[in-house]
Amino acid sequence: MDISSLKKLALLGAHQKPLELSSVEFATYIDSSQQTAARKLKALEDEKLISRKILPDGQLISMTKKGIEILQKELNDYQGIFSGNGNIRILSGKTITGLGEGQYYISLEGYRKQFIEKLGFDPYPGTLNVRLDANSIDIRKKIAQSIRISGFTDQNRTFGKGSCFRVRISDIEGAVITPERTHYPEDIIEIIAPVNLREHLELKDGTNINVEVIK
Amino acid sequence: MDISSLKKLALLGAHQKPLELSSVEFATYIDSSQQTAARKLKALEDEKLISRKILPDGQLISMTKKGIEILQKELNDYQGIFSGNGNIRILSGKTITGLGEGQYYISLEGYRKQFIEKLGFDPYPGTLNVRLDANSIDIRKKIAQSIRISGFTDQNRTFGKGSCFRVRISDIEGAVITPERTHYPEDIIEIIAPVNLREHLELKDGTNINVEVIK
DNA sequence: ATTACTAGTAGACGAGTAA
DNA sequence: TTTACTCGTCTACTAGTAA
Numbered sequence: 109m110d111i112s113s114l115k116k117l118a119l120l121g122a123h124q125k126p127l128e129l130s131s132v133e134f135a136t137y138i139d140s141s142q143q144t145a146a147r148k149l150k151a152l153e154d155e156k157l158i159s160r161k162i163l164p165d166g167q168l169i170s171m172t173k174k175g176i177e178i179l180q181k182e183l184n185d186y187q188g189i190f191s192g193n194g195n196i197r198i199l200s201g202k203t204i205t206g207l208g209e210g211q212y213y214i215s216l217e218g219y220r221k222q223f224i225e226k227l228g229f230d231p232y233p234g235t236l237n238v239r240l241d242a243n244s245i246d247i248r249k250k251i252a253q254s255i256r257i258s259g260f261t262d263q264n265r266t267f268g269k270g271s272c273f274r275v276r277i278s279d280i281e282g283a284v285i286t287p288e289r290t291h292y293p294e295d296i297i298e299i300i301a302p303v304n305l306r307e308h309l310e311l312k313d314g315t316n317i318n319v320e321v322i323k
Numbered sequence: 324m325d326i327s328s329l330k331k332l333a334l335l336g337a338h339q340k341p342l343e344l345s346s347v348e349f350a351t352y353i354d355s356s357q358q359t360a361a362r363k364l365k366a367l368e369d370e371k372l373i374s375r376k377i378l379p380d381g382q383l384i385s386m387t388k389k390g391i392e393i394l395q396k397e398l399n400d401y402q403g404i405f406s407g408n409g410n411i412r413i414l415s416g417k418t419i420t421g422l423g424e425g426q427y428y429i430s431l432e433g434y435r436k437q438f439i440e441k442l443g444f445d446p447y448p449g450t451l452n453v454r455l456d457a458n459s460i461d462i463r464k465k466i467a468q469s470i471r472i473s474g475f476t477d478q479n480r481t482f483g484k485g486s487c488f489r490v491r492i493s494d495i496e497g498a499v500i501t502p503e504r505t506h507y508p509e510d511i512i513e514i515i516a517p518v519n520l521r522e523h524l525e526l527k528d529g530t531n532i533n534v535e536v537i538k
Numbered sequence: 539a540t541t542a543c544t545a546g547t548a549g550a551c552g553a554g555t556a557a
Numbered sequence: 558t559t560t561a562c563t564c565g566t567c568t569a570c571t572a573g574t575a576a
Contacts, residue, residue: 112326118404131560141552146561166430183405186398190533208563318405346541356571361542380539 130166138251218260235298344379427448433475450513
């Protein structure tokens with residue numbers, strides 16, 4: 109798999125909109141012959157990392173979902189390499205649809221008033237669920253769950269305790285909440301924020317997002 | 324240049340402390356024969372991207388400054404690819420020694436009181452100067468200089484206006500300040516913060532740092 | 539155990555050229 | 558002009574093995 113060529117195409121913008129590029133032009137970018145450049149483009153197409161439309165005067169190159177995912181994996185790898193330096197920690201993953209449980213729990217007064225007090229915002233009643241990439245799972249494990257949420261009992265039942273840490277997605281500050289259960293999947297995070305993140309960021313299911321750990 | 328192998332070594336932590344790794348082990352990581360693994364390590368050493376100490380039962384691998392710089396360049400490339408998505412913007416570069424002008428200007432009451440008022444902190448009298456990488460220069464151009472600093476006149480002379488934007492380096496929030504001059508180098512940024520960043524982050528000249536644009 | 543040489547082979551390359 | 562085939566060459570691989 110020729111990640112270097114795929115990266116070059118992305119730097120030329122092929123991940124955003126179809127890119128007009130002849131094999132001769134690409135050859136100058138990757139410092140090779142026209143034949144090698146054409147062969148590499150063909151190979152990337154065969155691997156379904158890009159899609160091409162061959163035109164009389166060149167080709168129109170778009171990056172596939174699979175291609176973009178591979179580059180995001182690379183980004184995540186490099187962020188992982190340098191995140192240990194105490195700089196910026198970023199969790200990467202894809203948005204998924206949760207079970208809707210989040211909405212119920214967040215709305216409970218016993219939890220809600222703690223969020224307002226400890227996080228400084230009144231959470232939108234709903235969570236954004238994200239399935240983390242492999243590297244991000246490891247990063248997540250190292251994050252101190254610094255803010256504790258207490259359990260409570262109402263007349264009917266007992267609600268367990270949990271913890272959270274602050275994050276930012278794009279321009280919104282929120283928090284990742286983790287119930288303190290024994291069997292909670294480690295590859296999924298639930299994010300709360302003062303606004304409906306899904307609407308605010310115009311997210312569809314399966315969108316890749318970066319969640320930045322703050323404070 | 325075998326970036327993929329260099330990256331693997333970094334993921335195994337060779338950029339932080341010397342890594343014990345035999346060629347057989349490395350072969351399993353890069354999915355090759357022991358011979359190829361050994362040859363690749365030798366090649367990386369010849370390019371001065373890693374340094375090795377051959378031991379009777381393996382080798383001790385450290386990444387050189389040059390090797391780490393190449394990986395940081397890669398990180399920056401990938402951040403550039405995905406920064407257009409409106410997510411997290413990070414400026415990468417190397418710390419350099421400025422002319423010491425910053426210290427003089429920041430200390431002037433006409434500017435200082437504006438920083439306190441508009442940025443919310445009393446700046447340490449001195450700037451951290453950073454020479455940006457090529458990609459970061461482009462990112463920087465897209466950043467809105469949202470906070471305006473007015474010029475003023477004292478009895479002797481006139482001091483020009485400028486602008487800034489908020490940034491975070493590691494755990495410190497500060498700001499990049501830009502005087503509104505016609506000929507200001509585009510590859511250098513000057514950062515102010517409530518503390519002496521150079522001391523707080525234990526920075527030497529030429530250290531690679533990531534500056535995250537916030538708000 | 540290791541590292542790393544030599545030998546044989548498989549895969550990648552550029553040149554020429556067809557479509 | 559393009560893309561992409563064939564062909565000869567050269568680099569990079571694995572296996573065997575020395576140190």
